[in-house]
Amino acid sequence: xxxxxxxxxxxxxxxxxxxxxxxxxxxxxxxxxxxxxxxxxxxxxxxxxxxxxxxxxxxxxxxxxxxxxxxxxxxxxxxxxxxxxxxxxxxxxxxxxxxxxxxxxxxxxxxxxxxxxxxxxxxxxxxxxxxxxxxxxxxxxxxxxxxxxxxxxxxxxxxxxxxxxxxxxxxxxxxxxxxxxxxxxxxxxxxxxxxxxxxxxxxxxxxxxxxxxxxxxxxxxxxxxxxxxxxxxxxxxxxxxxxxxxxxxxxxxxxxxxxxxxxxxxxxxxxxxxxxxxxxxxxxxxxxxxxxxxxx
Amino acid sequence: xxxxxxxxxxxxxxxxxxxxxxxxxxxxxxxxxxxxxxxxxxxxxxxxxxxxxxxxxxxxxxxxxxxxxxxxxxxxxxxxxxxxxxxxxxxxxxxxxxxxxxxxxxxxxxxxxxxxxxxxxxxxxxxxxxxxxxxxxxxxxxxxxxxxxxxxxxxxxxxxxxxxxxxxxxxxxxxxxxxxxxxxxxxxxxxxxxxxxxxxxxxxxxxxxxxxxxxxxxxxxxxxxxxxxxxxxxxxxxxxxxxxxxxxxxxxxxxxxxxxxxxxxxxxxxxxxxxxxxxxxx
Numbered sequence: 154x155x156x157x158x159x160x161x162x163x164x165x166x167x168x169x170x171x172x173x174x175x176x177x178x179x180x181x182x183x184x185x186x187x188x189x190x191x192x193x194x195x196x197x198x199x200x201x202x203x204x205x206x207x208x209x210x211x212x213x214x215x216x217x218x219x220x221x222x223x224x225x226x227x228x229x230x231x232x233x234x235x236x237x238x239x240x241x242x243x244x245x246x247x248x249x250x251x252x253x254x255x256x257x258x259x260x261x262x263x264x265x266x267x268x269x270x271x272x273x274x275x276x277x278x279x280x281x282x283x284x285x286x287x288x289x290x291x292x293x294x295x296x297x298x299x300x301x302x303x304x305x306x307x308x309x310x311x312x313x314x315x316x317x318x319x320x321x322x323x324x325x326x327x328x329x330x331x332x333x334x335x336x337x338x339x340x341x342x343x344x345x346x347x348x349x350x351x352x353x354x355x356x357x358x359x360x361x362x363x364x365x366x367x368x369x370x371x372x373x374x375x376x377x378x379x380x381x382x383x384x385x386x387x388x389x390x391x392x393x394x395x396x397x398x399x400x401x402x403x404x405x406x407x408x409x410x411x412x413x414x415x416x417x418x419x420x421x422x423x424x425x426x427x428x429x430x431x432x433x434x435x436x437x438x439x440x441x442x443x444x445x446x447x448x449x
Numbered sequence: 450x451x452x453x454x455x456x457x458x459x460x461x462x463x464x465x466x467x468x469x470x471x472x473x474x475x476x477x478x479x480x481x482x483x484x485x486x487x488x489x490x491x492x493x494x495x496x497x498x499x500x501x502x503x504x505x506x507x508x509x510x511x512x513x514x515x516x517x518x519x520x521x522x523x524x525x526x527x528x529x530x531x532x533x534x535x536x537x538x539x540x541x542x543x544x545x546x547x548x549x550x551x552x553x554x555x556x557x558x559x560x561x562x563x564x565x566x567x568x569x570x571x572x573x574x575x576x577x578x579x580x581x582x583x584x585x586x587x588x589x590x591x592x593x594x595x596x597x598x599x600x601x602x603x604x605x606x607x608x609x610x611x612x613x614x615x616x617x618x619x620x621x622x623x624x625x626x627x628x629x630x631x632x633x634x635x636x637x638x639x640x641x642x643x644x645x646x647x648x649x650x651x652x653x654x655x656x657x658x659x660x661x662x663x664x665x666x667x668x669x670x671x672x673x674x675x676x677x678x679x680x681x682x683x684x685x686x687x688x689x690x691x692x693x694x695x696x697x698x699x700x701x702x703x704x705x706x707x708x709x710x711x712x713x714x715x716x717x718x719x720x721x722x723x724x725x726x727x728x729x730x731x
């Protein structure tokens with residue numbers, strides 16, 4: 154019986170085995186291996202070059218450090234404000250208000266708009282001549298701002314878009330708020346705790362596992378930002394270093410400059426950087442994560 | 450008694466403030482959507498004005514946009530990728546999720562661990578080797594296969610995880626009872642588990658749909674023939690240049706937003722239920 158169970162399990166898991174092997178882990182190993190080779194579009198087969206790609210990346214590549222800086226800046230800004238925004242909205246929606254389903258849908262809609270349409274829409278809103286923000290500023294007697302083509306404003310402006318489109322976090326937070334045991338709140342209320350005290354001592358601790366999950370997933374998602382650069386690729390905007398996100402640098406190296414091996418080197422370093430962030434999050438999580446029913 | 454009364458009053462005031470804030474934020478979130486819709490019905494010079502409504506509703510912008518932005522063709526192309534991914538991605542996710550939840554075999558927790566760990570791996574990292582494999586080794590350039598095949602492997606680790614979590618909330622006694630009645634594993638899965646995890650299945654289908662709908666990078670890499678363009682790639686035509694025809698760009702943008710919103714509204718009921726029931730506790 155048990156043997157048969159194991160056999161059925163293995164048959165059912167064939168798709169997962171294939172996926173984990175050929176879509177996830179084998180390509181990850183390949184990225185690492187390829188980073189020690191040179192393989193451009195015109196070369197029939199790769200040539201071993203040792204650490205040359207890494208030397209080039211760390212000593213000669215003028216875009217590399219910039220790309221790390223802008224990616225981290227964008228990701229941190231977007232993650233912080235998305236978390237703040239979505240947790241606040243979820244807390245508000247968790248109160249007794251009418252038409253909750255409607256409002257939940259409203260906040261979720263930006264997330265289901267295809268990324269390309271999102272950036273098309275915002276490039277109109279941010280446009281210096283046709284956009285609403287500049288129209289308002291002119292009305293108020295302020296100078297025009299080129300949000301998407303001014304080093305000071307590019308990353309914050311893109312982060313606003315990321316926050317706007319973070320409705321998926323709200324839904325997950327709401328699910329978490331629904332799981333906070335009511336008895337805790339009732340007990341605290343009887344003891345005369347204010348709603349702020351209840352937030353700090355009950356809601357927040359109970360929510361930490363979900364906050365952690367959202368933090369991690371939104372960090373990984375935002376570190377991969379590439380669509381704004383793809384849209385403006387080909388226009389002169391890419392000359393702004395603020396658009397050289399790590400994913401875009403990798404894309405440009407591999408698919409515009411046709412240097413797949415050097416792009417693999419960038420990919421692998423990118424993987425390590427995200428790995429470091431993930432590890433930091435996991436390492437610090439022990440001190441602030443709270444699991445109901447004691448430590449785990 | 451007095452304390453409880455005043456606390457109740459305070460709660461009511463709190464709810465009213467919450468409602469006011471929610472309405473305010475909802476208006477802010479919806480504003481960009483309204484603005485592009487209203488822009489899609491205007492002349493180009495009027496788009497730059499602060500008019501909240503078009504002075505004349507130029508619905509003719511839409512047929513005109515369709516001449517440049519061949520929406521129906523793009524939509525069909527996108528669906529050619531979406532349909533097999535959603536159907537087979539969901540089916541394989543259910544198969545794998547069921548195995549992890551209900552069937553025991555040696556090394557299960559290890560394989561499941563590998564599955565969860567892959568959640569932390571950004572797909573961008575593996576783009577280059579996968580590109581080499583699809584294009585150079587398997588010769589799949591110019592087809593949609595590189596975009597479809599990865600989804601046929603359980604639709605991604607997250608979806609497998611979601612299905613597993615859901616199946617674990619279904620009492621095992623139901624399986625046992627059916628087994629005593631002589632039902633095999635496949636029948637238990639199809640007749641007992643699948644109906645009781647319907648919300649999760651719909652969530653998984655929706656997530657796969659959104660994943661492809663949202664993707665730009667993979668489609669940019671694998672599709673170069675303009676006749677095979679997806680909606681996302683079709684929209685890209687409007688971007689970047691200084692001479693953007695904004696009214697047509699916005700009409701096309703509105704068209705491309707519509708299918709996703711419709712699908713979401715149809716699934717919404719199950720969707721919320723699905724997320725809530727996952728017990729995303731860990």
